[in-house]
Amino acid sequence: MDELGVAAESAGLNDADLPELFQLADRASLAGQRRTILLTRAQLSLAVLSALAAGFGVGHGTAAKVLEICAVVSFALSLVPAVLLHSGSAQRLWYDGRAAAESVRSLAWKYAMRVQPFDDDATADAEFTTRLAAILALVPELGDEVESESYLAEEAITPPLVVLRQARLSDRRQCYVRRRVEAQIDWYTEKAKGARQAAMAAGACAVASNALGVALGIARVVWDLEVDLLGFFAALVAALAAYGQLRQYWPLAAAYRLTAAELRQVLAMAAETGESESDWSDYCASAEAAVSREHTMWQARR
Template sequence: MTDDQRLHSSDLPELFRVADAASLEGQRLSIRGTRLRLVLAVAAAVLAAVSLEIGDGWDLPALIVAVIFLGTLVLEIWLLGRRPERDWYDGRALAESVKTLSWRYAVAATPFSASLSDEQAERHYVSAAEKLIDDAPATSVIVTAPLGVTDAMRALRHTGLTTRRDLYLKNRIGDQLTWYSTKARFNADRARRWRLALILIEALGVIAASLRASGVVDVDLPGILAALLGAGTAWLAVRQYDAQSRAYAFAAKDLGTIHNGLRTIDSETEWAVHAADAEEAISREHTMWRASRGAYGG
């Protein structure tokens, strides 16, 4: 194993990829479902503001609004039954737990210290992975392959402490630090953009309401803008850009401190303890994210 190698997703056990795929699919469905509900709500408000009679006095926009509400009802019932957010949160929790367990094994961190034989370490790994599966919601993740360590994990474990330490700092702590930093900036930027958009809608609402009150316009523009404002506020609450930006920034700072503390360790005993502490910190950040989403399974 060279300095450029790392534990890619394909180098982790199948259990990780199954949980990761379930989480990504749940995330996709949850976000799309929420977005569609908000779009339909705004569309209903727009159509409710106009009138166009057809046939024997039927109001076409009102009929379309009825269809929209029916579609929204069906979507809401589907989301309630399917609960894609459950797969998103629970699948991510299992995937991250498997990843941290695999890294602990691969770099000989507690409880997989280098003093253990290969057989002992692998037996302990399988036992810990089985516990993760037992604790995982059965409806979210279906295990499709036997548990066990991969060749890449085993190869990294068999390298010397210096190699394991440098690879871990670069490809685990370094990657996580970059990811959290990037996400912090991304969420801060999105939060700022959405706040500006909401301020613009509010300003337009003042103008629209004034025009409606003075009789300049007959269309219910204030109602449309109110619907847009409500949808934008709801989306901002769902995505939690501000909270996520702060959490990711804090995690990045924490990981930077951990990186500095690990780079000078040259004792297997000390390394096993501190590398395990680093994985605990990474797991803690994810636990805080999951808690902020109000997800605890069930």
């Protein structure tokens, strides 16, 4: 492997090597995710806290009255995150930003691998920046955060992109298979495993809360307890279900598992792919199509 080949193999297009638009979309998506999760947790926690205070606020004493007031206040405060979530702006930025970031990543790999329509050096740069602009147009929220047009200018084509694009076909093949296909298989496999574990944990908590609520409800009837926690556990089960719906653990686990399986098939095809630039272009297009199907799920989840 010559010096350019070594440089191509070491590049691998890490996140820092991608165009500025990727960094922008990635930061925006993470910010939207944090805001969505924070507001959802706040709304559900306040609702559960309200049910807990109401459960202990049984009776006619001063303490019971204070707890009843706390229940009302907590439930009223839950309206604030509920209203903020209702606009959908944070969740939209989360999903659209992620879809945009991954689209830029896929576009960069296609450019570096000389996949059509980036196979012609005379038009590849202009086509690349044009497609970046099209991605940005799909996420108008990102446009407000762009301080310059470097994401659409020559700076968008980073040095690692150029190095990888100029490398020999054999070096590009090796880099793509190892740093793109195999890396994506590992990523999706781990994510599928993590999503499944989270789904199992959330389900176990919901079942335990349900069973405990039933037990305490029966105990109150049998022994005439002065607290009523059945409503609290009912709210807790509903909150767990709502949060699980937001995170989509089971659908994500299935989608990640399917994408990993499809990429394994793509990996197996690498050895059968011809040695021409045309054959390699078709192979990379198939691999990126497998990844992009998972990307579109982010927008569909809106």
